[in-house]
Amino acid sequence: MNIEYTCDECKARLFDVEQLPQPEQRQVHAHLAHCDSCREDLAAIWELKRDATGWRAQPVPRWNRRQLFFEPSPWHFRFQWAASFASVVVLVLVLTEARISTIDGLTIDFAGVEDRFVSQTEFTRQLVSLQEQQQATLDTNVRKLTNQQITTNQLLLRTVLDASREERREELGNMLVLWEADQDQRTMSTEESLRYLIASQVQDRREIEQLSSVILDDNRRF
Amino acid sequence: MFGKATDEQLVTKALAGSERAWFSLVRRYEKRLYNYSVRMTGSPDDAMDILQDILMSVYRNLSSYRGDGVFAAWLFRIASFRCTDCLRRRGRQFVSTDQVDVVDDRGLDIDAHIDTNRGIIGMMGKLPTEQRHVIELKFFQNFTFDEISAQLGISANTAKSRVYAALKKMRESDQPQRLLKEGI
Numbered sequence A: 001m002n003i004e005y006t007c008d009e010c011k012a013r014l015f016d017v018e019q020l021p022q023p024e025q026r027q028v029h030a031h032l033a034h035c036d037s038c039r040e041d042l043a044a045i046w047e048l049k050r051d052a053t054g055w056r057a058q059p060v061p062r063w064n065r066r067q068l069f070f071e072p073s074p075w076h077f078r079f080q081w082a083a084s085f086a087s088v089v090v091l092v093l094v095l096t097e098a099r100i101s102t103i104d105g106l107t108i109d110f111a112g113v114e115d116r117f118v119s120q121t122e123f124t125r126q127l128v129s130l131q132e133q134q135q136a137t138l139d140t141n142v143r144k145l146t147n148q149q150i151t152t153n154q155l156l157l158r159t160v161l162d163a164s165r166e167e168r169r170e171e172l173g174n175m176l177v178l179w180e181a182d183q184d185q186r187t188m189s190t191e192e193s194l195r196y197l198i199a200s201q202v203q204d205r206r207e208i209e210q211l212s213s214v215i216l217d218d219n220r221r222f
Numbered sequence B: 001m002f003g004k005a006t007d008e009q010l011v012t013k014a015l016a017g018s019e020r021a022w023f024s025l026v027r028r029y030e031k032r033l034y035n036y037s038v039r040m041t042g043s044p045d046d047a048m049d050i051l052q053d054i055l056m057s058v059y060r061n062l063s064s065y066r067g068d069g070v071f072a073a074w075l076f077r078i079a080s081f082r083c084t085d086c087l088r089r090r091g092r093q094f095v096s097t098d099q100v101d102v103v104d105d106r107g108l109d110i111d112a113h114i115d116t117n118r119g120i121i122g123m124m125g126k127l128p129t130e131q132r133h134v135i136e137l138k139f140f141q142n143f144t145f146d147e148i149s150a151q152l153g154i155s156a157n158t159a160k161s162r163v164y165a166a167l168k169k170m171r172e173s174d175q176p177q178r179l180l181k182e183g184i
Helices: A005-009 A022-032 A036-054 A067-068 A082-096 A120-220 B009-013 B019-041 B043-061 B071-089 B112-124 B130-139 B146-151 B154-171 B176-180
Strands: A098-101 A108-110
Touching: A005 A022, A005 A036, A005 A082, A022 A036, A036 B112, A036 B130, A036 B146, A036 B154, A067 A082, A067 B019, A067 B043, A067 B071, B009 B071, B019 B043, B019 B071, B019 B154, B071 B130, B071 B146, B130 B146, B130 B154, B146 B154
Parallel strands: none
Antiparallel strands: A098 A108
C-alpha cells in the first residue's frame, strides 16, 4: 500500500505530473483530491504553461552580425587602453603626492590642499593686494610707454626736419646751377649778336666807302 | 548525412575558424534569446542590446565550452548572467508594457497576440528578477530544474521554491485569471 504524499512531496512533482510513473501519478492525484492548496498550484502551473505557449515569438530586428563579430573595431576602441593607462598615471601621481609646476606659475598638486587652505577673508585680501600690485605695474608701464612715445616722436620730427632742410638746400643748389647755366647761355647769345652787329657795320662801312669812291670817280669824269 | 548539424558540431567548426558555422549558431538561437530578453526586460531596445551582449560574450568564451553538456543550457547560463548584469547596470528592472510593440514576422501588428504578449510581459514585470529568471527558464525555455539549478547556481529545490513564490505572487496580482478570462 502506498503512503500518501505530503504537500511538499506533491508540489515537487506537480510540474511534470503527466510524465511521472503511474504509481507516483496516482499518489499525486490522491493528494490533490483533498488538498486545495496543491490543486491551486497545479492550476496556476497549467495556466502559466498555457500562457507560455500563447507567446507570439517576436522577430529579431535587422542587425549586422558580421560587423559585431568580425569587422575590426573603430580606431577609438583600439585605444581604450589609453584610458586605463591615464588612470594608472593619475593614481601614481596621487599616491606619490606629486606636484607639477609650469614656468607660467600653474601648479597642480596631487598631495591635497588641506595645508594650503586659505580663508575667504584672506583670499579677498590677497586678491585686493594682487589687484593693487597689478594696477601699480600697469601705471608704471603706461608712464614708461608714454615717455618712450614722446621721445620717439621728437626724434622722428627732428629727423624729418633735417631731411627737409637738406632737401631744400639741394633743390636751391640745383636751381642756382640752372640759373647760372641760363645766364651763361644768354651772355654767349648777346656776345654773338654783338659780334654779328659789328661785322655788319664793318661790312656796311666798306660798301659805303666803295660806293663813295665810285661816285667820286663818276663826278671826276663828267 | 544531410541532417542538420548539431550545436556541438557547429561549435567545433566555429572554433576552427568557420564564420559560417558561427552564424548558423547565431541564427539558430538569436530569436529565442531575443524573446527571452524581451520578456526579461520588457523593452525591445534593451533586448536587442542584451542579445548582442550575450552573443558577443558567447563568441568570446566559445573556447571555454567544454562540450560536456547541452549547448543551449550553457548558452542560457551566459544569457542569465548577461541579462542580470545589464539589468543591474541600467539600474532598473523593467519598463512599462505600454512601450512594448508586438509585431508578427511580417512586421504587422496582430491584435490577438498583442494582449497575450503584453499580458505576459506585464506579468513578468511584476516578479523580482530571480523569480522571473526561473519562470522564464522553466516555462518558456522548458529546462528541467536540474538544468536551471546548474545555470543559475542554485539548488533544484530553491528553483522550485522560486517558481512557487512567483505563482503565489501572480495569483495575488490576478494576472493569470485575467489572461484566462480573455480566452488566451
